[in-house]
Amino acid sequence: MRAVTWQGIEKVSVQDVPDPILQQPTDAVIRVTSTAICGSDLHLYEVLGPFMTRGDVIGHEPMGIVEEVGSEVAHVQPGDRVVVPFTISCGSCTMCTQALPSQCETTQVTEYGSGAALLGYSKLYGQVPGGQAEYLRVPHADYGLMKVGSRLPDENYLFLSDILPTAWQAVVYAGVPTHRTLAVIGLGPVGQLSARIGRHLGARVLAIDPVPERREMAERHGIEVFDLAEDTVGEIRERTQGRGPDAVVDAVGMEAEGSPVAGLAQSLAGRLPDAVARPLMEHAGVDRLAALHTAIDLVRRGGTVSLSGVYGGAASPMPLLTMFDKQLQLRMGQCNVRTWTDDLPPLVEDPADPLGVGDLVTHRLSLEEAGVGYDIFQKKHDGCIKVVLDPTIAPAPTD
Ligand SMILES: NC(=O)c1ccc[n+]([C@@H]2O[C@H](COP(=O)([O-])OP(=O)(O)OC[C@H]3O[C@@H](n4cnc5c(N)ncnc54)[C@H](O)[C@@H]3O)[C@@H](O)[C@H]2O)c1
Ligand SMILES: [Zn+2]
Numbered sequence: 001m002r003a004v005t006w007q008g009i010e011k012v013s014v015q016d017v018p019d020p021i022l023q024q025p026t027d028a029v030i031r032v033t034s035t036a037i038c039g040s041d042l043h044l045y046e047v048l049g050p051f052m053t054r055g056d057v058i059g060h061e062p063m064g065i066v067e068e069v070g071s072e073v074a075h076v077q078p079g080d081r082v083v084v085p086f087t088i089s090c091g092s093c094t095m096c097t098q099a100l101p102s103q104c105e106t107t108q109v110t111e112y113g114s115g116a117a118l119l120g121y122s123k124l125y126g127q128v129p130g131g132q133a134e135y136l137r138v139p140h141a142d143y144g145l146m147k148v149g150s151r152l153p154d155e156n157y158l159f160l161s162d163i164l165p166t167a168w169q170a171v172v173y174a175g176v177p178t179h180r181t182l183a184v185i186g187l188g189p190v191g192q193l194s195a196r197i198g199r200h201l202g203a204r205v206l207a208i209d210p211v212p213e214r215r216e217m218a219e220r221h222g223i224e225v226f227d228l229a230e231d232t233v234g235e236i237r238e239r240t241q242g243r244g245p246d247a248v249v250d251a252v253g254m255e256a257e258g259s260p261v262a263g264l265a266q267s268l269a270g271r272l273p274d275a276v277a278r279p280l281m282e283h284a285g286v287d288r289l290a291a292l293h294t295a296i297d298l299v300r301r302g303g304t305v306s307l308s309g310v311y312g313g314a315a316s317p318m319p320l321l322t323m324f325d326k327q328l329q330l331r332m333g334q335c336n337v338r339t340w341t342d343d344l345p346p347l348v349e350d351p352a353d354p355l356g357v358g359d360l361v362t363h364r365l366s367l368e369e370a371g372v373g374y375d376i377f378q379k380k381h382d383g384c385i386k387v388v389l390d391p392t393i394a395p396a397p398t399d
């Protein structure tokens, strides 16, 4: 089959790889019909390179049609239309039964001290072949696979795999709707949905992003938007009675703009030989913390900071003095996808489209165009906000 593979720093290409097969009675194999590129894939594309192996199949936001199921997968059958969560969880261990499937004790990658294994997400998360491919083996499909309706387009359901529950978790962890004023830092796909969910749950939402078309998209959904500028924090504080918002979601993560020193360290670490770079990244602070520091500065005293942006450095310095003095509450983590997804389908199926899921994808490309997709998503060229790859588009013939 054709699959998008990691080939080096900022290099992906489509290769022929063996078709996946059932390996466990709890597995399923699906034929992928849509598979998105995530901001987290951009971390693999560059910063997390030392944890990747040339040829790794990447991608973790897939949906499609079930081809085959193992003997212990009872709730779906061949022919069913399904969405696959990016976290691989058993559904029955102590963590999974406490609404923390992203910490699943059955699939934890203990070699790296990581939580649940993830689809297509480096050695740190189990080196499981990912979903930017024609077919995908879904481990623990008996718990993970979500069966969805057949009437609406893929885009209505696709984001149940990751960014919709991620944004939902970010906003719930931010304490909305008890907290009534929410700031969202970063208006990539996760920030867009976090901001819309904040509004849907009754909060006033203010958001920051340096990219004009991302601010314009948010504005269409009733969000008050701000460019990333020196006085932005002061301006938002002024508009929130001088106190700052009750809660702040950081939807940027470790590659934030505005952290030049750490940015250099990251890009150097990404280019060192793996054996040197890995311990450096595991033990040193190489995250770009500009967005997180803005979140801590901006939130009102006693407020909550909710991180959905991914951070990876083991010793990143934090403004602990301010965090303690402001009496902040901090929540974070990979999304516990299946904890939220039973409640979300009515929202994505509602003809009124309360979360605006029809207004997020800017590019639908063939698998072969993955290289272009990664490039424009990373550089924010061509108005790119969310890319969906479609393996059913046949590759252009080559002579
Ligand atoms: N916790 C989870 O389970 C989970 C799931 C999916 C994605 N993520 C993470 O969420 C983050 C966002 O992902 P995305 O798909 O929206 O990707 P993205 O990279 O498109 O979004 C980041 C946005 O932040 C903006 N930005 C950069 N620096 C900024 C700054 N200093 N202040 C304000 N805005 C700034 C960028 O312009 C961009 O729009 C990534 O770190 C990703 O890894 C986490
Ligand atoms: Zn993701």
Ligand SMILES: [Zn+2]
Residues within 6 Å of the ligand: 089, 090, 091, 092, 093, 094, 095, 096, 101, 103, 104, 105, 106, 107
């Ligand atoms: Zn589990």
